[in-house]
Amino acid sequence: MSLNLPIYLDHAATTPCDPRVVEAMLPYFTKEFGNPGSRNHSFGWRAEEAVDRAREQVARLIGASDKEIVFTSGSTESNNLAIKGAAEMYEKHPVGSGKPRGHIITALHEHKAVLDPCKRLAKQGFDVTFLEPPRDGVITAEMVRSAMRDDTILVTIMWANNEIGTINEIPRIGTLCHERDVIFHTDATQWVGKMPTNVERDSVDLMSFSGHKMYGPKGVGALYVRRRKPRVRLVSQVDGGGQERGFRSGTLNVTGIVGLGKAAEIAMEEMDRDGQRLLGLRRRLEQVITQNLDVTQINGNPEKRLPHLTNISFGFVEGESLMMACKDIAMSSGSACTSASLEPSYVLKSLGVGDELAHSSLRFSLGRWTTEEEIDFAAASVIRSVKKLRELSPLYDMHKEGIDLSKIEWAHH
């Protein structure tokens, strides 16, 4: 079988739609185009049935009840609704009281869609603690515990990190929050649909996820909102017709929601098999690369990580030129949201990966249709490119001569 180039190894940025998902969606563009809010005719009823079915499919994937699913436009919106909505609802002291409105705990290597809402809340009178991740990237319950205060109202810690794939101590952090009557939100964008999820077992109160990271369409996602023990309330961020039980107004994206439902159903069936297979492929990729190149580093905890994602730093080569050299492979240096900037990844920096290594890091994320042949091709291409760029690299020469790069006085621009 011949390889189709370029090879897509950037599934953490987005995934292709599964053809089964597209097929499920198609009738809802044309024939079944009704607005589920139309209560007076069959077009509306059939659209509502489709949404109800999707809600059940999504709920089943995460062990929730269908009444706990709020459909949104994706994880960014879900994160904003969860974080701002909970902060406003559970504030301890009103604005102007002279005291912080409440205390929120998050971490420095969260996605911008969590960090920026938190920063906005900080400007509006909330206190926010940004936990510094340790070198292995894993946020533990102990770290959260030591940051907790009497006025802590919300903890928001992602389930799995989008750049390095490390998995935080979610059930334990959730349990801790429940002991302290603190609301626990997790951005599970990279997790749901890939890994078994049960909001009861895992003690999650609010959870964000997106369709397009699990072979569904873009522009649709959901927020799980716990209904009992505790019943979580939120101040809505989009007001209007009162859809989604008032949590999120706006005509429902029926086609997208049908797609998300189908994607959830497929994920539930196939995630174990996919996960096992991709773990094997990822290990193969890591092994071939690290065996053939010196001075490489796999970033983040080696065990507590997603099966399909790896982030590797290559000493003495620069990331952008490395991507240019591997032009037949679509992957990412840093996350897609930051790779337009020339700054090294803030996620890797927060783990204490030196700037020069953070400049030369690649994220490989595998998906449902990634093959062994593609992995072998990608590994060979990366190895060839790194070797070529190291022949060009004055830093690699110095390293081989035994010169300590940190001892050189560099002229900073």
Next chain:
Amino acid sequence: MAYGPKIIEHYENPRNVGTFGTQSEIKQRKDVGVGLVGAPECGDVMQLQIKVDQRGRIEDAKFKCFGCGSAIASSSLATEWIKGKTLDEAEEIRNTQIVEELSLPPVKIHCSVLAEDAIKAAIEDYRKKNGLPTHDHDHEHASA
């Protein structure tokens, strides 16, 4: 980032890659000047070596570069341009000429600045080694 064809051509077939010896060997050689500019944490380091003949003409030049495609292309082009020039002539090369020749995008102007700095640093190093008067340069670079 979408690069122009000249950047890609230099990146894929860089001219004059290499050195005239290890760092310690080069220190001993009076006919070779070295410019090492940039910093690893900024994502760009350029090393330019010039071999100068008896009459003060650059007879050969070699580079190594840790950096993006534009940085590699800028240093490759610099070696091409300075070969055969006298030190005074090579000193006249400006980053704006490199920007123009390679059609560097605005966010990559600093790569051309680095190449100009590397040329000047290599010339300065050669002059110092040989007890020749060195010039103080005004670092006036076009920024866009």
